[in-house]
Amino acid sequence: MIRYIEGKLLKKEEDRIVVLTNGVGYEILVPAIVRQTFNPKRAGEDGETVKLFIYYHQTERQPKPLLIGFNYEPEKEFFEKFIKVEAIGPPTAVKALVLPIPQIARAIEERDSKTLESLKGIGKRTADKIIATLQGKVGKFAMMREDQNLFEEEVIDLRNRWKRFW
16 A cells, blocks of 8 residues: 655656656656646656655556545545545546635535536536535535645654654
């Protein structure tokens, strides 16, 4: 299981990036909300260092591992709740996250299906399923700041846990 990756940004594509870590290039899907933070970053041989929290997905029907990256742990946590909605799997959720998480969470809590329908790949029926499944469960995400800064203590704590483990 891969939970966190830190490495050099090797390549940027429309919906994914490649991060080089210890000689291995990891292809990581990134939602639009994450992808926009990579626009100013340098990629290539002298690429900038990037840090991502990873959602790892692999099933019998999809044996190829799928890595999905997030800048912050709360973004990943929201994603994990979002994919519990019937008809929304990880690839659909990656495409749908085009608005800031707090805005999507507010729309869910306020039963604003129009905002949810504005998400890529989400129609009326799916918007209603999202509200029915998640209303009352994503309120804490609605209160997040949209310009949230990386919680350094989370990264440091994660590194310390790995050092103790190994």
